[in-house]
Amino acid sequence: MLLEDIAALVVWLIVAVTAINLVFLGSVVYRRVVRGRYFREKDEARGRWQPVVEQFVRWELSQGEAAARLGEAKSEAAQDAVREMLLARTMPETCDRITALFFALGAAERWGRAAFGKRAPGVMLSALSLGHIPFPARQGNRLGDGLQRMRLLSVPRAVAVDALCRLAPDFAEVFALAALEDAAGEVRRVALSSLGRNRRAAGMGPLFAALADALSKEPVEERTTSARTAKAALVCYGLEHLRRFVPYLRSPDPEFRFYVVDIVREICARESRTRELGRNDFPDELYEQFLDALAGDESADVRARSAPVIAQFHDLRGAIALRHLLRDENEYVRLHAVRAAADPGYPELLPVLLERMTDRRWRVREAAVRALSGLGPEAQQMLFREFAASLDRYESEQITEELQRSGLIRQVLEGLGAGGARAQLALAVCRRMVAVGRTALLRAFLMEDSEPAEARLMLLEAFAAPPNAETAGMLEEIALSGRHPVGARAAELLGELRGRRRAAGAA
């Protein structure tokens, strides 16, 4: 290539790059100006139409009047503002009216076109008939589906579907079901979330189908959504829907059964946060299925996740089933059973929980200790006595950890100064902690002058007997610290200790 040509090329390249840079700069400034204008218009629109929305929601304006006034919002910013204001006011008592208003404004139709393309008229008709007229099925082909999965095309559809699925549940359900046929996983994800949010019976089937699809062993496709998405949607359902879960609990696929059981568990966990559940909260078929089949399922994961559900039954059969699960051969089953049995409604299971404190798996031990420490004073006393008498190092370590994490250690230390049996038990606990070398908290307590002197003096006895190199070192440290009154007492104990050693040495 001739140098003159290279020179010309360089000049053109510089010109081109400069031009492109200027275009970028111009685009940036233009976009900033446009976005600034957009947000200003949006703010203005909010100010202008917020009163109209409020009046409409309060039934002070009819749908026609509201549509006529809100229909004056022509620009994108104004329409977005109106949409956001209306959606913000969508509640169970207002959603039907607001949905009708969206239809009257033409917004629903616009979203429908964006979401469903050629199918839009059929889907809209189906929605308006509340699903009585079925919507047309999607005709896909490999190439078309591939194009539809491109984010350039799928993101606008997902946004439109999301808007449609925020309408009244009757309509949202139709739109969500139609959107489930979309080629892109993103769109399907939005649809599945909506079905869960609306908690309608008709949505359950597709959600379980999506879950099965996600768990299938077929090669992964872009169209498929994750099991978590389906699960998160199904978890939105309530106890009143559990009857419909029963057929799925009988699925031959153990992984699917596991997910369904776990979903039931999550539903129960959410419901039990507000009130205690009982046998009568569950349909008979589900109750029997859990006790007869799932508690003894071949899959350990299913058995494990069944335990928390069974624990919600709060009856004798539930207790019996839990007792078996607490002694299951599989550690995860035992772990979940222990967590489930951490329920004041099962006092008869306390001895079994105590057994689990010496489980060979640390997670089960940890869970057992945590369960007991959270079950009230009686269980805590059992825990302290078990700990004090324990010779199992691993159990002792686990209990010490839980005493510290839960703050129960504070209770123990305060008990030192209480006198009587409580102080003796507290001292026994502290001795055991010293014996397993878990002394950091105890040392801090001893060195803290603001703590009660009687308790601290009592605690010193734990360090003195039985003594070892570490405790002797600690006594020396406390003695040298000069803290009153523990410093003097520590010096005495140290003196006694050294005396005993000399005597033993001489002997």
Next chain:
Amino acid sequence: MPEWAKNRVVLGLLVFFSAVGVWEFRLKPQFRPMYEQGIVLYQRGRYLEALREFERAYALAPNQVEIIVMAGWSNLKLRHHEEARFYFQRALRIEPRNVEAQLGAALVDWQSGRAVDEKRVRALESRYPDDPAVRAMAAAVRSRGGRK
């Protein structure tokens, strides 16, 4: 085998540098042998044959100033003034300070009866006062202009 010899980063770099080297020194047509042959022929006075060699070298390396200048001189020797002017002008565009090209361009103008760029010749003379070719050119230009 040492570790570095099995390292793909090292191997990749070796492959890359080798590939560039192979291209530069083997595959890329080399102008130098033709250029040197042209110089030999020029020195023997066989200007036509020398020109052919320089033109072959020029086709491979059209931006090598030395080839362009020698092609200019060869054409000048053969009294192909237009061709010589083309080559010298090209050389000056690439290297405006090239002495040979400046001299050649002035000589072409002199021989073909055109106005010689006196400024350029004076500048050459002031920079290279001891160069006999420059002094001869400067004297010729002065004599044409009626000056000593």
Next chain:
Amino acid sequence: MHDRVLVLFDYVNAVILVYFVLTNATYTLLMLVSLYAVTMHSKYAARIGNQDLLDSPVTPPVALIVPAHNEEEGIVPTVLSLLELEYPEKELIVVDDGSSDGTASRLVERFGLQAADFIYRPRLKARAPLGFFYSPEYPQLLLIRKENGGKADALNVGINMARSPYFFSVDADSIIERQGVLRLMAPVLQSRIPTVVSGGVVRIANGCTVREGKIVAVDLPGSWLERCQVVEYIRTFLFGRPGWNFLHATFIASGAFCLLHRESVIGAGGFATDTVTEDIDVIASLHRSLRAKGEPYRMVFATDPICWTEAPKEVRMLARQRRRWQLGLLQTVMKHNDMIFNPSYGALGMMGLPFHAYIEAVGCLVEALGTVLIPFSFLVGAMPLSLFLLLMFLAVGYGTLLSTGSVLMEEATIRRYPKISHVVTLMGYALIENFGYRQMTAFFRAQGAIQYLTGRRRWETVRKSGMKQVAHA
């Protein structure tokens, strides 16, 4: 002799030319790919929020592991801001890696932590902790003190104590936006394929107003050095990483803000202590380990979760930082060199890793050499003007396009700088940084590469002045 020198110049110039052509071609491809991916993602993320994740019980717990060494100034605000992150269930583990200042005591004092004896189960090899500090009033928070062993060692200790299936490594001087963790978790939950890494964007907090560990106002820093770094970070995080992510060839996820799957990291051996950039190394190790197991997996990069960090204000500190990064990158690519052009690693082996090895890791030497040699060749007459201009264009001029393209992408997507003057300034610095700053950092990187080649592997401490906190208004 003269001829031989000329021949050598020709050869070296050819190498430099090919390097710049390859680099610019790759960056252009990345830019185009990223522009598409980032724009689409931000449209989606802007309209479809994360409230579902916040409310859902299936959102898994995460552990935020904060390795800290001599961070007494900023550690309390950092911990406070992390505790306030919007996420359903999290644990926060601060690992004091042998600080000689009051890092641990500040935390103990502020949160009323007490010494505790917890069971330490070392699934990953690391220096044993010296002590644990905990308070039942802040059950999410755990402070671990240990001997100084480096960031990787500290992270391994944190992983050993973590109980959540996912964890973050968070730098002690970083500020994560409130929904940052949720946004990082979103791709993990939404994919059918197990996602083991989710990386986010790191932005420069210099110039921003920080109050109680939160960014309350975004602004540009004052000095040219910091502004150039702002542009550089935008370029890296908005078209380097998303581009590689789109091509399924993620090789680097910033350790300052990255979500990882705990068991996968344990299976890969944790964070290695034989490189100075453990965050890069762990990604490579994960690829290796998961490919060996034949399990499907995914690594993603999302552009909407943002973490703010402090950039060096002095050239000296910048130099140390860049040397360290370069040294670490070289250590990592050399350590995992068998993955290069290895088809069993897919796009990573055939594209991502070769690019990072030859162009990013080693190429800095070519770039630094070119910065000197090209003008020198021209000045001594060994290179004609037009060729000189062409090379300078490829080395410098084209970079302006990439930088301004990044600023455009920032504007089209994240838009964290509120004023139009910010954006115009950034565009200006997108041009300026290619004339001097980039060459300077190329030299620092070349120094890092030379450190590797000469066997010097020490960690150079980058001193930061700490983000200025303003009092409550």
